[in-house]
Amino acid sequence: MAETPTVRVEEKLYQNRYLVDAGRPHIVVAPHEKPSKELLLLTKICPAHCYEVNGKGQVEVSPDGCLECGTCRVLAEGSGALTWTYPRGGYGVLFKFG
Amino acid sequence: MPAEKFDVIVVGAGPAGNSCAYTLAKRGLKVLQIERGEYPGSKNVQGAIMYANMLEKIIPDFRDDAPLERHLIEQRLWYMDDSSYTGVHYRSDDFNEEAPNRYTIIRAQFDKWFSKKVQQAGALLILETTVTDLCFSGGKVIGVKTDRAGGTILADVVVMAEGVNGVLGTKAGLRPRPKPDTVALAVKEMHFLPSDVIESRFNISGDEGVVIEAAGTITKGMTGTGFLYTNKESISIGIGCLVSDFAHTGKAPYELLEDFKKHPAVAPLIAGAEVKEYAAHLIPEGGYNAVPQLFGEGWVIVGDAGQFVNAVHREGSNLAMTTGRIAAEAIFQIKSRKDKFSAENLSIYQKMLEQSFVMKDLKKYKRLPDFMHGARDRLFGSYPELVSKAAQNWFRVDGKDKKSKEKEIVRSFVKARGVRGLASDAWKLARSWR
Numbered sequence: 001m002a003e004t005p006t007v008r009v010e011e012k013l014y015q016n017r018y019l020v021d022a023g024r025p026h027i028v029v030a031p032h033e034k035p036s037k038e039l040l041l042l043t044k045i046c047p048a049h050c051y052e053v054n055g056k057g058q059v060e061v062s063p064d065g066c067l068e069c070g071t072c073r074v075l076a077e078g079s080g081a082l083t084w085t086y087p088r089g090g091y092g093v094l095f096k097f098g
Numbered sequence: 099m100p101a102e103k104f105d106v107i108v109v110g111a112g113p114a115g116n117s118c119a120y121t122l123a124k125r126g127l128k129v130l131q132i133e134r135g136e137y138p139g140s141k142n143v144q145g146a147i148m149y150a151n152m153l154e155k156i157i158p159d160f161r162d163d164a165p166l167e168r169h170l171i172e173q174r175l176w177y178m179d180d181s182s183y184t185g186v187h188y189r190s191d192d193f194n195e196e197a198p199n200r201y202t203i204i205r206a207q208f209d210k211w212f213s214k215k216v217q218q219a220g221a222l223l224i225l226e227t228t229v230t231d232l233c234f235s236g237g238k239v240i241g242v243k244t245d246r247a248g249g250t251i252l253a254d255v256v257v258m259a260e261g262v263n264g265v266l267g268t269k270a271g272l273r274p275r276p277k278p279d280t281v282a283l284a285v286k287e288m289h290f291l292p293s294d295v296i297e298s299r300f301n302i303s304g305d306e307g308v309v310i311e312a313a314g315t316i317t318k319g320m321t322g323t324g325f326l327y328t329n330k331e332s333i334s335i336g337i338g339c340l341v342s343d344f345a346h347t348g349k350a351p352y353e354l355l356e357d358f359k360k361h362p363a364v365a366p367l368i369a370g371a372e373v374k375e376y377a378a379h380l381i382p383e384g385g386y387n388a389v390p391q392l393f394g395e396g397w398v399i400v401g402d403a404g405q406f407v408n409a410v411h412r413e414g415s416n417l418a419m420t421t422g423r424i425a426a427e428a429i430f431q432i433k434s435r436k437d438k439f440s441a442e443n444l445s446i447y448q449k450m451l452e453q454s455f456v457m458k459d460l461k462k463y464k465r466l467p468d469f470m471h472g473a474r475d476r477l478f479g480s481y482p483e484l485v486s487k488a489a490q491n492w493f494r495v496d497g498k499d500k501k502s503k504e505k506e507i508v509r510s511f512v513k514a515r516g517v518r519g520l521a522s523d524a525w526k527l528a529r530s531w532r
Contacts, residue, residue, distance in 0.1 A: 015374055044348045045351065070380050089226040095377055
């Protein structure tokens, strides 16, 4: 049922302010053949929809719209499926209201 | 980067970091505060309600210039199924007092204001700088490293006010990474409406405000709650559930929020609003049992980083401010007697916390997270529906006699859960509430 999302989260992200640190993603998914259960889960529950399955069936992250909540860190960093740091000072999401 | 040594380095400029830095700077200590955002608050997210008492203890005259939205005169607690809510509302004109007790705030603005106070008190603030590591010497924290050039900045003691998802403490092995069942993921939107529209929809005037906290089938069987807070010209609306429950169901948080916004009880309140921001944040929900080690050789932890949130009462920033202030008072005591910032000496922070409402409240509810988790299918699934049907049966006038209605209501609960199940849930709830 959840396969056809009723909301486009991209439209929500357009309302936000970001300063993207081009070429320096703060989240990096470890190379893999077959994605782990956690990585596949992130394609559904990441609140900014940063995770997606690519043509080869692997999970990719594009953290430009990241809200820096840390959900993916909590779920998947421990297994080594990804590395997680905060963006460099000043970069990333800039909440106007918070 | 400043080359000199500081008495204290505070990592983070949220309520905990600001309270700590302010209290220390006011007492004449040399404080450096480091914040990764463009301005204080630009990385921070909260519902947000601010409790006056805990800020008053730090800045007694904060009402003179703090950016406050509305003072709360009404609290609504809604237990919802898909088409209704059963609610408890408390409204009192007593809350229209000279020095109101609770306010809604907008965190980005509030944190900016608080940070200005910190700087006026004499602390040095560096922005747009991420602390990447703690520096150790002989097992003792002696300073921090940042992503700016200039190497290590030294201090006698480092205060980690880095928030729930702070990586510093974890990286240094001082506190565990938050676990999926001790943090909730909340998503929130800011809906803008003219103030007179908000006032008429919520039956308020002037700076009066209303909060709605909601639970039930809105979280689709997951442990969590929704909320709706009135600001001056906007409404903060959000919903959050335990990360472990999101992991279990694979539900998209933004779809949960969309469904909550479409609920027939909620939709009219936000109709026609312009959405200006979408945010997500983790909330520490593990309670007393999830509080990590709070102090060690040359370091202390304050605020969300220490899991200081009372999930039952939706209190967080007041615990953050209080732990920040208490940590500052502990540090000041040690500094005043020219003592070392050893783990042994810093343990007075823990002792002072135990005597405060912070630890007493967390201790009171230490069994609740387990109960909520164990009973989630019922609390956020079958019970809200049963309650709604019972209320509807009771209020609908249809020629059926009241005694039969009563019997039907009781039977519906017993059928769904059994007498023993109901008694067990009631007993467990009572026990975890003590």
